Amino acid sequence: MKHSALFVVNPFSGDLPHKDEIVRSICDQLPSYDIRIWKTTGEQDKEKLSKVLGEVSWELILVGGGDGTIKMVAEAMEGKDCCLVPVPFGSANGLATCLGIESWEDSLKSLASGTRKPMDLLEVNGQVCLHLCDFGFNADLIRKFEEGHERGMPAYLKNSLASFFELKPYRFEVNTGAKKEWVSAKMLVIANGTKYGTGATINPHGRMDDGLFEIIALNPEGMQEWVELTYGLVKKELDGLDFVQTWSRSSVRLLNADDAPFHIDGEPVAGAESVEIRIGKRKICLYYLDS
Ligand SMILES: Nc1ncnc2c1ncn2[C@@H]1O[C@H](COP(=O)(O)OP(=O)(O)OP(=O)(O)O)[C@@H](O)[C@H]1O
Structure with missing residues (x-):
């Protein structure tokens, strides 16, 4: 059968x-x-x-x-x-x-x-997230992309270049339970997976089956740090960059003080002032290819 x-x-x-x-x-x-x-x-x-x-x-x-x-x-x-x-x-x-x-x-x-x-699976304010969600630069980029009429990677890259020059840092309160701290970041990523679809590795040590996710705050300033960040994303080496801060947790509450644009798995989400993220109770069976 x-x-x-x-x-x-x-x-x-x-x-x-x-x-x-x-x-x-x-x-x-x-x-x-x-x-x-x-x-x-x-x-x-x-x-x-x-x-x-x-x-x-x-x-x-x-x-x-x-x-x-x-x-x-x-x-x-x-x-x-x-x-x-x-x-x-x-x-x-x-x-x-x-x-x-x-x-x-x-x-x-x-x-x-x-x-x-x-x-x-991550639970993000009650929604499912499989892969990545982020505040700031990339989410803003996706919002512009959704509002535009062009699809595909060339349109994505065109918008990316435009967003790059409009960038400003946002303030977030990161509450991991044990500690609350304020960070300024142009982009704050919650990563269950390791990479963006472009292949850029944002979470080199992440695993999707370890009961943890990573919170990654990125605040590059000036052209040199952007170049270092781009190199790190391509080479899978973000350790040692002092404008990148990473936490590994099973839950976190984030206050998005400056109303940074937010997306979950590439889908824009409105009204994300306070966002609670935790490893969900349920898991999902996924096929994969060993590299
Ligand atoms: N038949 C359809 N017509 C228009 N939109 C659709 C249709 N089916 C699904 N969608 C929309 O597609 C979106 C999800 O697209 P998905 O993220 O899978 O692709 P994508 O990688 O974003 O590709 P693209 O950027 O071309 O949309 C959702 O917003 C959903 O509402």
Whole structure:
């Protein structure tokens, strides 16, 4: 008997051409699965998907989309005992990149190798976060990107350059329970994963299965520190940079005093004045590729 699989596809994510053909090719290469394709509409997808997930005892959920789509599917999967494999169709695909899955062919390889394990989920003011959330520079960038009409990596890079020159530090109170302290940072990152979809490694020592996440405050000043930061992100070496501060915790409360823009897994979130983050009680089974 074939295994039951649901293939959730976001037709709007990213700018990869011929997605329908790729979806068909993936299905053809998984003959042991009986695959149903389910496309998102952008309207109440989580609620609609929860119903579909309740109809059958699915063994595998393939998610063709970016981080926002995976976050939505992970929320809808609550209470379901199945595993998820990302199929990187989004613009940046941060979670898939952290899992070593950089193309749809990698998704097939991870399924063939069978490497999967339960990974931590973060609870951020009651929402699920799988990968990264951040305040400041990158969130501002994503907000501009969402408000614009261009998709894909070139538009992302264009906005990135524009945001770079408008940058200012924001104040945050970091309350780790044992200690409260104020920090100024142009960007404050909460990282369950290690990398952005661009490959920039923001959390070189992070693990998604250790019951901890990292809080990383970055406050580079001047061109030289920006160059050092860029080098560190590429070379996976942020230790020793005195404008980078890192905490490893299982919970934290943050006060966002200057109303810095905020996003969770690439989706902008409004009204994030006080944000409580903790390692969630539930985990999610994810396929990955060993690098
Ligand atoms: N059919 C659709 N039409 C328009 N928007 C959609 C549709 N399906 C999902 N969405 C929206 O797509 C967003 C999630 O996109 P996702 O993060 O997966 O991709 P992405 O990497 O951001 O790619 P892109 O930047 O091209 O959107 C959500 O905001 C969701 O509401």
